[in-house]
Amino acid sequence: MSDHTSPQTRILVHGASGRMGQALLRLASERNDVVVVAAVQRSQPAQRVVDGVAHFAASELHGAPAFDVAIDFSLPQGFDPILALCEERGAALVSGTTGLEAPQLSALESASQRIPLLWAANFSLGVAILSELVERAAQALPGWDCDIVESHHVHKKDAPSGTALALGASAVLGGASPRYASLRAGDIVGEHLVQFTAPGERIELVHRATNRDIFARGALHAAAKLAGRAPGRYRLRDLLA
Numbered sequence: 001m002s003d004h005t006s007p008q009t010r011i012l013v014h015g016a017s018g019r020m021g022q023a024l025l026r027l028a029s030e031r032n033d034v035v036v037v038a039a040v041q042r043s044q045p046a047q048r049v050v051d052g053v054a055h056f057a058a059s060e061l062h063g064a065p066a067f068d069v070a071i072d073f074s075l076p077q078g079f080d081p082i083l084a085l086c087e088e089r090g091a092a093l094v095s096g097t098t099g100l101e102a103p104q105l106s107a108l109e110s111a112s113q114r115i116p117l118l119w120a121a122n123f124s125l126g127v128a129i130l131s132e133l134v135e136r137a138a139q140a141l142p143g144w145d146c147d148i149v150e151s152h153h154v155h156k157k158d159a160p161s162g163t164a165l166a167l168g169a170s171a172v173l174g175g176a177s178p179r180y181a182s183l184r185a186g187d188i189v190g191e192h193l194v195q196f197t198a199p200g201e202r203i204e205l206v207h208r209a210t211n212r213d214i215f216a217r218g219a220l221h222a223a224a225k226l227a228g229r230a231p232g233r234y235r236l237r238d239l240l241a
């Protein structure tokens, strides 16, 4: 975190009324290296200014004040407008929105030639490490079955989760062919089990998130690090130091 004399990174939170948006607003207010200048949600906000932050409906996105980085945890239907706004304004984008369609992933790749951009299916340090372990296990266990089971709260819309798909991509890099299963139950924040099975034995690699703050902290850290960088597609691990 920078000291009081460094300029603060101006943040637009996209998806502000959601579970992640609320965690971002709360945790941003506890830091001195970032300041939230705008909060955007799909529906009309009940109050225009809350705790000093200007709130906007998605339909008013273009009226948002100047910002350095947008942090987007919304839904796939909200992704194209925030990507376009970041390009128009020459601002950076940190997005954790999952369930994006292939054309949206292509647009993201293309935009990274013009703005600094980080999209990650999971902003926790633990999942970053799990991903490396999965690739190593897959390399070391040729011919073993690989299954990824993800569990989330009942409100989650996409399946398999973005994290499950990203872990699957790591398994594929290691030579495995993963299968997926999804559970939706209660208020589970997010659990991912990657299981390697052979006759007579089984390895289980598990990550359990018990609090969304881990994702929000990772995204705020990434936003503070991404501001002012050259255009490009950044990975979470590039910004962790």
Ligand SMILES: NC(=O)C1=CN([C@@H]2O[C@H](COP(=O)(O)OP(=O)(O)OC[C@H]3O[C@@H](n4cnc5c(N)ncnc54)[C@H](OP(=O)(O)O)[C@@H]3O)[C@@H](O)[C@H]2O)C=CC1
Residues within 6 Å of the ligand: 014, 015, 016, 017, 018, 019, 020, 021, 040, 041, 042, 043, 044, 058, 073, 074, 075, 076, 077, 078, 079, 095, 096, 097, 098, 099, 120, 121, 122, 123, 124, 158, 162, 215
């Ligand atoms: N990468 C990661 O580490 C993590 C990723 N996620 C992902 O983040 C996303 C949000 O999750 P969560 O907070 O639980 O979801 P919520 O449903 O709680 O919140 C969604 C937010 O997006 C807003 N929204 C919906 N549609 C639009 C739109 N068209 N334009 C602008 N804003 C819109 C909603 O506004 P309104 O309330 O007005 O409808 C709300 O503020 C999901 O894709 C989820 O998978 C979640 C946790 C961690």
Ligand SMILES: O=C(O)C1=N[C@H](C(=O)O)C[C@H](O)C1
Residues within 6 Å of the ligand: 098, 121, 122, 152, 156, 160, 161, 162, 163, 164, 189, 190, 191
């Ligand atoms: O929607 C969620 O809640 C989460 N979504 C992300 C995903 O799809 O992997 C990350 C985390 O598991 C929580």
